[in-house]
Amino acid sequence: MPVRTLDVQTQTGRLRVADSGGTGVPIVLLHGSGANRMVFDHQFTSPLLSRFRLIAPDLPGHGESDDAADAAQYAMPGFAGAIEEMLTSLEVEQAVLMGWSLGGHIAIEMAGRGHVDYLGLMVCGAPPAAPGPIGMLRAFRTNLDLLLAARAQFSSADVQRFYEICYGASGDPSFLESIRRCDPRVRPAVAASLRRGTGHDQRRVVEGTDLPIAMVNGIEEPFARLN
Secondary structure, three states: OOOEEEEEEEOOEEEEEEEOOOOOOEEEEEOOOOOOHHHHHHHHHOHHHOOOEEEEEOOOOOOOOOOOOOHHHHOHHHHHHHHHHHHHHOOOOEEEEEEEOHHHHHHHHHHHHOOOEEEEEEEEOOOOOOOOHHHHHHHEOOOHHHHHOOOOOOOHHHHHHHHHHHHOOOOOOHHHHHHHHOOOOHHHHHHHHHHHOOOOOHHHHHHHOOOOEEEEOOOOOOOEOOO
């Protein structure tokens, strides 16, 4: 499907966005921490999705989008607000949300806010955590890799390890540069936002919504608890 790349201005900064256009139901694809819109290239070229309008932004602080002026904008409400502004600019009134990792948490926050008529939600690698230490322990695995996901500065070894955690043997080497590019304020701000419950209680959103939700996790999911 033909894809246009455009810039959308938000209060958080400029977002670089891939948009397949067309009149099909919009699917908003939200990538994970340290990634960018390119992780969804296969979706944009899939014949199975050609009848939909696919929209994939580089999140604030990622890819070719601007860094936020204030690190507080990397909390869940800040990310959600930027994507909602993008949808308003693109005149999207209904959409399906698909989020991976950080993108999944943003999608849950957006569903809780309800600023757009969302038709459904698909979440990968983003456990809907209740705020506080107990909620985090119930949602996330306790290992050293989880600490890496909240670290500000990455060494070369950290970049390589994060790449291996996120992509295994299926990643593209260009994704290493995407991890290096990520604003170092993102990871600690996201971890603090989830821990403190800045924004909506994600567990309550998932338990209380009428939206159809698909929670999809691989058997080797590195962060989310699967039982």
